[in-house]
Amino acid sequence: xxxxxxxxxxxxxLEAVNLTKKYEDGLLALDDVNFKVHQGEIYAMLGGxxxxxxxxxxxxxxxIEPTSGETKINGIVTHQQPLEAKKHVSFVSENxxxxxxxxxxxxxxxxxxxxxxTNLTKDDYRQVLLRVGLxxxxxxxxxxxFSKGMRQKCGIAIAILKNxxxxxxxxxxxxxxxxxxxxxxxxxxELRDEGKSILMSTHDIFRAKEIANTIGIMNNGKLVMQRSxxxxxxxxxxxxxxxxxAGYMExxx
Amino acid sequence: xxxxxxxKELKNIIQSPKFLATFLTCSFLILLSIGIGINxxxxxxxxxxTAKNLAKTEMAQARSWMALSAKAFREPDPMQIFxxxxxxxxxxxxxxxxxxxxxxxxxxYSDDPIFAVFRYMDFTFIVTVVFxxxxxxxxxxTVNGERENGTMRLVFSNAIPRSTFISAKFVGSWLxxxxxxxxxxxxxxxxLVVFKVPLSAAHWIKIIMLISTSVLYLTFFIAFGxxxxxxxxxxxxxxxxxxxxxxxxxxxxxxxxxxxxSQFISVPxxxxxxxxKDSFSKARWEKHYGEIEKVWxxxxxxxxxxxxxxxQSYREENEYKWFEEDDKVRNEVQKEIxxxxxxxxxxxxxRKATLENLALNISRISPASSFQLAAMNLxxxxxxLKNRYEKEIQNFRQTFSTFTQxxxxxxxxQAGMFRISIDSQSGVKISSGRDESSxxxxxxxxxxxxxxxxxxxVVPTIIDIGLMMFFTxxxxxxxxxxxxxxxxx
Numbered sequence: 001x002x003x004x005x006x007x008x009x010x011x012x013x014l015e016a017v018n019l020t021k022k023y024e025d026g027l028l029a030l031d032d033v034n035f036k037v038h039q040g041e042i043y044a045m046l047g048g049x050x051x052x053x054x055x056x057x058x059x060x061x062x063x064i065e066p067t068s069g070e071t072k073i074n075g076i077v078t079h080q081q082p083l084e085a086k087k088h089v090s091f092v093s094e095n096x097x098x099x100x101x102x103x104x105x106x107x108x109x110x111x112x113x114x115x116x117x118t119n120l121t122k123d124d125y126r127q128v129l130l131r132v133g134l135x136x137x138x139x140x141x142x143x144x145x146f147s148k149g150m151r152q153k154c155g156i157a158i159a160i161l162k163n164x165x166x167x168x169x170x171x172x173x174x175x176x177x178x179x180x181x182x183x184x185x186x187x188x189x190e191l192r193d194e195g196k197s198i199l200m201s202t203h204d205i206f207r208a209k210e211i212a213n214t215i216g217i218m219n220n221g222k223l224v225m226q227r228s229x230x231x232x233x234x235x236x237x238x239x240x241x242x243x244x245x246a247g248y249m250e251x252x253x
Numbered sequence: 254x255x256x257x258x259x260x261k262e263l264k265n266i267i268q269s270p271k272f273l274a275t276f277l278t279c280s281f282l283i284l285l286s287i288g289i290g291i292n293x294x295x296x297x298x299x300x301x302x303t304a305k306n307l308a309k310t311e312m313a314q315a316r317s318w319m320a321l322s323a324k325a326f327r328e329p330d331p332m333q334i335f336x337x338x339x340x341x342x343x344x345x346x347x348x349x350x351x352x353x354x355x356x357x358x359x360x361x362y363s364d365d366p367i368f369a370v371f372r373y374m375d376f377t378f379i380v381t382v383v384f385x386x387x388x389x390x391x392x393x394x395t396v397n398g399e400r401e402n403g404t405m406r407l408v409f410s411n412a413i414p415r416s417t418f419i420s421a422k423f424v425g426s427w428l429x430x431x432x433x434x435x436x437x438x439x440x441x442x443x444x445l446v447v448f449k450v451p452l453s454a455a456h457w458i459k460i461i462m463l464i465s466t467s468v469l470y471l472t473f474f475i476a477f478g479x480x481x482x483x484x485x486x487x488x489x490x491x492x493x494x495x496x497x498x499x500x501x502x503x504x505x506x507x508x509x510x511x512x513x514x515s516q517f518i519s520v521p522x523x524x525x526x527x528x529x530k531d532s533f534s535k536a537r538w539e540k541h542y543g544e545i546e547k548v549w550x551x552x553x554x555x556x557x558x559x560x561x562x563x564x565q566s567y568r569e570e571n572e573y574k575w576f577e578e579d580d581k582v583r584n585e586v587q588k589e590i591x592x593x594x595x596x597x598x599x600x601x602x603x604r605k606a607t608l609e610n611l612a613l614n615i616s617r618i619s620p621a622s623s624f625q626l627a628a629m630n631l632x633x634x635x636x637x638l639k640n641r642y643e644k645e646i647q648n649f650r651q652t653f654s655t656f657t658q659x660x661x662x663x664x665x666x667q668a669g670m671f672r673i674s675i676d677s678q679s680g681v682k683i684s685s686g687r688d689e690s691s692x693x694x695x696x697x698x699x700x701x702x703x704x705x706x707x708x709x710x711v712v713p714t715i716i717d718i719g720l721m722m723f724f725t726x727x728x729x730x731x732x733x734x735x736x737x738x739x740x741x742x
């Protein structure tokens with residue numbers, strides 16, 4: 001399972017190019033957003049509600065189409081070849097909702113097969129569930145009795161089993177208790193070490209600073225700040241965030 | 254991919270608690286309806302045989318061929334186990350007599366009105382009402398439920414074409430509902446064999462067709478449920494729309510067909526028809542009497558100035574000719590009245606037929622009506638059952654009358670009158686003119702049940718089956734196109 005990607009890709013694994021989304025009601029959800037996530041990197045998108053983080057992820061997943069610009073997964077333009085692009089991505093949502101009448105193993109079996117992995121066994125599923133921290137006695141229980149944290153673990157287990165080179169995470173730690181949040185971040189660290197490219201939207205400034213290679217701050221559909229971990233080493237991210245969100249500063253076109 | 258999605262859909266349905274409840278309810282209702290149907294069929298057969306034997310005994314009491322009357326009985330059909338249709342509404346027998354109109358009388362509902370109030374719960378009723386309700390209960394959130402639960406985003410984060418997803422939803426829901434419902438139906442069919450219900454090959458063909466039609470009807474509601482689920486964002490909205498649609502399609506439209514049609518086509522009642530006939534007849538005769546009076550005045554005027562003897566001789570000379578002329582005119586008047594009366598009856602019959610067709614066509618807007626009409630046709634308990642019997646009984650009446658008239662003539666013809674003789678020795682003596690030995694009941698023609706071939710049962714169902722297919726394809730097509738534009742977020 002712990003496949004480390006050997007070949008370092010030159011081009012970004014996830015990329016947003018001049019990404020703009022204007023809804024029919026006139027709302028400008030994304031305004032010329034550009035960023036890149038290379039192999040073995042974690043990019044954290046920070047921003048308040050309605051900043052455009054989820055819209056960006058939805059465009060990567062081709063759940064909505066951009067008004068202009070494009071998103072690429074592994075170099076494939078998502079709205080032009082959505083099915084091909086989705087073969088290279090896994091997704092974990094804010095509130096992982098799987099089929100409540102299925103057990104954890106059944107859900108894993110369904111979603112990994114749906115992701116194209118048809119040769120995995122129950123033992124593989126169990127190993128991954130244990131890796132993400134789900135106790136063995138929960139593996140055969142129906143999802144309807146699971147807590148949010150347990151469902152989140154199943155979601156990340158599905159992403160791991162799909163073994164795609166890129167992972168999209170939509171506020172994955174929201175609502176998790178500190179211990180579960182920490183475990184989750186450790187897991188992300190491991191996945192990055194395996195060579196996965198991860199795009200994560202989050203409200204959690206501190207965890208973002210701790211784990212991300214690059215942090216982008218979004219406000220009203222614009223990517224107003226983008227800095228690497230090294231650039232933020234001595235900066236007060238919280239202060240920066242508040243200032244950018246208040247609209248005092250804007251540095252990214 | 255498609256197979257995986259279908260399997261998931263199937264598992265999702267079968268593992269849900271509502272599936273167990275639905276399966277048990279349907280199994281219980283189907284087996285109960287078939288069980289009651291079998292029992293009712295055997296009861297009616299017993300009544301039919303007893304009534305036939307009694308009628309034979311009654312015939313044996315007849316005093317002459319002219320007094321002989323027969324009874325034509327409607328034989329119960331085993332297909333009524335599946336669809337009672339109009340079976341209990343129309344009479345079970347008709348008295349056949351030369352001088353009496355033959356009409357089916359003594360329906361089950363006229364004997365036991367309580368059943369008319371609540372009707373029988375047959376297989377067709379269960380499919381029409383219960384199956385369709387379960388179909389919408391299982392499909393109302395097929396698409397929007399996944400969006401609400403959040404599983405839609407996760408599913409479509411994989412390389413799944415929308416067309417595959419919606420097709421798998423349809424096939425999965427279909428398999429998840431139809432196959433489990435076929436189990437109690439097959440057990441029900443086994444009951445028919447165990448209880449030795451006399452079923453011919455034609456009956457089995459009709460039963461298979463009826464089950465296929467039931468599956469088609471259920472398929473429509475599955476497709477319709479998915480359609481509504483794919484055009485709405487929230488499952489609470491789709492549930493309300495489907496519930497209202499279900500009530501409209503299953504209960505309202507089939508009933509408003511006749512009411513709406515009668516707004517467009519008025520059919521006079523029997524009383525109105527008779528009154529129209531009577532007024533015409535009365536007016537025509539009055540006119541005729543007026544004309545005759547004028548004619549006779551003219552004839553009398555021809556004799557003005559003649560002596561009484563000449564008048565007498567003139568009258569005797571022309572009287573026969575005058576009577577012939579009068580008779581001819583009278584016959585023409587009678588003919589005119591008969592023609593008018595027949596034209597009125599034809600007109601009413603045509604209006605009735607047009608009304609019936611319009612009513613049925615209006616009600617066919619609903620697949621529930623189409624299904625019920627198809628089920629009744631296949632079960633030979635359709636709206637024309639009464640006409641078929643009455644036509645056959647009319648033919649039998651014709652044969653029966655010809656036979657009794659012929660026999661009456663051969664036996665000396667006393668028309669079953671009584672002979673009353675008064676004798677000072679023995680007093681008053683009443684005797685019939687019957688020659689006991691001349692009534693051989695074995696020669697009496699027997700009533701044969703009207704034939705209704707498979708093609709006669711199947712051909713009228715084609716339009717209904719076609720309509721159900723159209724509605725199903727329309728619903729699925731609608732769901733398919735709606736889902737292609739569905740907001741997956």
